[in-house]
Amino acid sequence: MAQAMTWTGRIVRTEPADEDERLVRRIASGDRAALEDLYARYRRPLFGFLLGIAPDAATAEEILQDTLMAVWQGAGGFEGRATFRQWLFGVARRQAYNAVRRKRLPWADPDEVEAALASGPSPETEVLTGVGLEDLASRIRGLPSGQREVLVLTLIEGFSYEETAAILEVPLGTVRSRLNTARRTLRHQLAAEMEDLA
Amino acid sequence: MTTGRNGGHHVGSSLPAFLNGTLNAVEAADINDHLAVCPACCSELAEWEVIAAATGLLAAAAPPARVPDAVWAAIGDTRPASQQRQSASWLASIAWQLLLGQLPLVRSAIWIASAVTMLAGCLVAVLLSGVVESGLVLAMVAPLVAAIGVAFIYGPENDAGLELSLATPTPPQLVLAARLTLVYGFDLAVAVLATLVLSAQGGTGLLPLISLWLGPMLFLSALTLVLSLLWGSTVAVIAAMGLWLLRLVVALDPGGSLGLGLLAELDGTFWHRTPLLIALAALCLLLAFVYAPRQERLSLQ
Numbered sequence: 036m037a038q039a040m041t042w043t044g045r046i047v048r049t050e051p052a053d054e055d056e057r058l059v060r061r062i063a064s065g066d067r068a069a070l071e072d073l074y075a076r077y078r079r080p081l082f083g084f085l086l087g088i089a090p091d092a093a094t095a096e097e098i099l100q101d102t103l104m105a106v107w108q109g110a111g112g113f114e115g116r117a118t119f120r121q122w123l124f125g126v127a128r129r130q131a132y133n134a135v136r137r138k139r140l141p142w143a144d145p146d147e148v149e150a151a152l153a154s155g156p157s158p159e160t161e162v163l164t165g166v167g168l169e170d171l172a173s174r175i176r177g178l179p180s181g182q183r184e185v186l187v188l189t190l191i192e193g194f195s196y197e198e199t200a201a202i203l204e205v206p207l208g209t210v211r212s213r214l215n216t217a218r219r220t221l222r223h224q225l226a227a228e229m230e231d232l233a
Numbered sequence: 234m235t236t237g238r239n240g241g242h243h244v245g246s247s248l249p250a251f252l253n254g255t256l257n258a259v260e261a262a263d264i265n266d267h268l269a270v271c272p273a274c275c276s277e278l279a280e281w282e283v284i285a286a287a288t289g290l291l292a293a294a295a296p297p298a299r300v301p302d303a304v305w306a307a308i309g310d311t312r313p314a315s316q317q318r319q320s321a322s323w324l325a326s327i328a329w330q331l332l333l334g335q336l337p338l339v340r341s342a343i344w345i346a347s348a349v350t351m352l353a354g355c356l357v358a359v360l361l362s363g364v365v366e367s368g369l370v371l372a373m374v375a376p377l378v379a380a381i382g383v384a385f386i387y388g389p390e391n392d393a394g395l396e397l398s399l400a401t402p403t404p405p406q407l408v409l410a411a412r413l414t415l416v417y418g419f420d421l422a423v424a425v426l427a428t429l430v431l432s433a434q435g436g437t438g439l440l441p442l443i444s445l446w447l448g449p450m451l452f453l454s455a456l457t458l459v460l461s462l463l464w465g466s467t468v469a470v471i472a473a474m475g476l477w478l479l480r481l482v483v484a485l486d487p488g489g490s491l492g493l494g495l496l497a498e499l500d501g502t503f504w505h506r507t508p509l510l511i512a513l514a515a516l517c518l519l520l521a522f523v524y525a526p527r528q529e530r531l532s533l534q
Contacts (some may be wrong), residue, residue, distance in 0.1 A: 039250065064313070065312045070304075074301055078300070079296075080272060081296075081343070082292075082296040083291065083292030083294075086291055086294060087288065096296060096297060096300060099300055100303050101299060104307055104308060107304075108311070109313075110313055111313055115262050116344055151505065161263060162237055163279075163280040163284065163408065166283075167387040168283070169285065169290065170289055171283060172287040172291050174287075175284070175288055183288075184330075185289075186285075187288060187292055189250065190249055190253060190281075190284065190293050191285070192250065193253045193255065194255070195250060195253075196250055196255070198255075211246045213246070214246070218277075218280060220285060221284065222280070
């Protein structure tokens with residue numbers, strides 16, 4: 036099994052696609068050990084993704100359990116049209132939506148802040164690089180979930196824009212615009228605070 | 234990309250992909266070249282690095298050790314769905330749940346308007362029973378009621394929760410089929426009820442009365458459905474009413490005094506060819522079910 040380290044220092048296992056497909060076929064045939072293998076392999080990236088989009092860790096844990104049960108129940112539905120990783124994260128994302136709907140949690144419209152961002156600091160103004168990571172992380176948690184999920188899928192899980200769009204079932208342009216909006220929102224917030232302090 | 238002051242193009246929208254290594258070699262080399270001459274994009278790249286590091290903090294924790302045990306406890310002896318014996322009762326249960334799930338998503342006005350219009354049609358038929366054959370009134374009212382109801386069952390203009398629906402594993406065709414079953418089934422039941430009343434009141438046989446409206450109702454509803462998916466509910470309703478108005482004019486002009494000629498002849502016979510109407514309805518439904526997923530995709534763009 037090959038491994039690769041992303042630029043953030045995370046270890047990404049680069050399993051061949053056919054090995055993943057064998058795994059999902061074993062799950063579909065009722066092989067419990069295969070589900071355990073899947074969990075061992077994907078527990079960190081899946082939980083990381085869910086922590087990024089869920090309102091809190093307890094909900095992320097609950098969605099992770101739902102995701103594993105959905106994979107157990109629905110592995111037979113994997114048709115190989117997308118990669119296994121795309122399919123798996125797509126399942127996790129649907130379970131997250133189900134949890135949000137079930138628990139009546141807020142799932143803000145990712146585009147609703149667009150209008151508030153018509154003006155902001157110029158691109159050359161270094162705003163985000165002057166702030167602590169913990170502070171920035173808490174601000175990212177405050178972004179609409181639609182923006183958080185594209186940040187996690189692209190920057191942390193290493194999906195391409197096309198793969199992210201397929202997982203989220205949105206057009207490619209939406210992935211780009213949500214990334215851009217997320218960055219502009221963070222810059223806008225921090226620039227406004229700097230102005231207040233000055 | 235936008236044009237930059239260095240004569241090149243800003244590459245901001247590609248920087249996250251540049252960072253995660255998913256660009257191809259040519260794209261990555263282009264961005265490297267651009268970064269060498271563009272301070273603004275260098276600054277943006279630095280911001281993306283910080284955002285990525287901060288996002289990594291959100292997603293850094295491992296799941297609690299109790300998760301697998303909780304999953305196994307929840308799964309119990311359940312086997313994957315592909316391994317379950319899909320009995321008729323299991324399928325019926327799934328279908329029932331699907332119908333119940335879609336019930337609140339259908340506009341409530343459809344039920345009320347359909348029932349009230351059919352009741353009004355029934356009353357008119359009874360009141361005019363000495364003047365006009367009651368079956369003809371029903372034959373004019375029932376298909377139009379069903380067609381107008383069906384025009385409002387699907388699509389972004391009729392479903393505020395479309396994006397959430399898309400996030401569920403239920404295929405859009407099943408959602409459409411469930412709503413169609415609910416609305417058409419309701420209209421069918423109301424029409425049958427009205428026919429029973431008129432049959433008892435006029436002493437006419439039930440089946441001859443039903444045969445007057447069943448074929449037209451199937452075709453007009455299916456046509457309206459596909460038109461509503463293609464061009465929206467308003468266009469579909471206008472088209473259905475236009476067709477029906479033509480039928481009404483032809484029916485009220487049996488002597489051909491309006492000079493509609495061949496059109497009147499075609500229209501007059503068309504609506505009585507039940508097998509043809511059923512075949513055309515099936516064709517429209519096929520088109521609607523093929524088009525439904527595409528329509529959802531387009532609506533999100």
